[in-house]
Amino acid sequence: MKASELRTGNLVKVQDKYIDKITLDTFATLKENPEHISVFEGVPLTKEWMEKLGFEILRPLGEEPPNLNTEAFMEESNLRFIMSIFKTWRLHPVMFNSDQALGFIIYGDCTHVHEMQNLMFALTGKELIIKELENEAG
Numbered sequence: 001m002k003a004s005e006l007r008t009g010n011l012v013k014v015q016d017k018y019i020d021k022i023t024l025d026t027f028a029t030l031k032e033n034p035e036h037i038s039v040f041e042g043v044p045l046t047k048e049w050m051e052k053l054g055f056e057i058l059r060p061l062g063e064e065p066p067n068l069n070t071e072a073f074m075e076e077s078n079l080r081f082i083m084s085i086f087k088t089w090r091l092h093p094v095m096f097n098s099d100q101a102l103g104f105i106i107y108g109d110c111t112h113v114h115e116m117q118n119l120m121f122a123l124t125g126k127e128l129i130i131k132e133l134e135n136e137a138g
Contacts, residue, residue, distance in 0.1 A: 010114040055074050
C-alpha cells in the first residue's frame with residue numbers, strides 16, 4: 001500500500017484491527033515516519049464488504065463456485081459492479097450525458113475497500129457509509 005492511495009475516512013487494516021477512519025493525524029505520522037505505511041494493509045473487497053458498504057448483491061443465485069456473473073448494485077448512485085473471475089470488482093461501463101459530451105466511464109479493478117471508497121467518492125462526491133464494522137476480515 002502507498003500513502004498516496006489513502007485519503008481521510010478510508011478503511012484499512014492495522015495489526016489485525018480495522019480503522020474506520022484514516023485521519024489527518026495519520027497523514028502527519030506518515031509524513032514524519034514514511035516507513036510506518038508498512039503496518040497498513042488493504043481490507044480485501046469481498047461480497048460481504050460490498051454489502052457493508054451499501055451495495056446489493058444481485059447474483060449468483062447459487063453457491064460458489066462458480067463465482068461468475070456476481071453483480072453488486074447501489075440504487076442511489078445507479079452504479080453497478082461486476083466481480084471478475086480474478087475476484088476483483090470492476091465498474092460496469094457507465095454512460096453519461098452532458099450538454100457537452102456523451103461518453104462512457106470504464107474503470108479498472110478494485111480489490112480493497114479503500115479503493116472502492118475512493119472510486120465511489122470520485123464518481124458521486126459522497127462517502128460510502130460502512131453499515132457494520134467488525135474486528136475480523138470480511
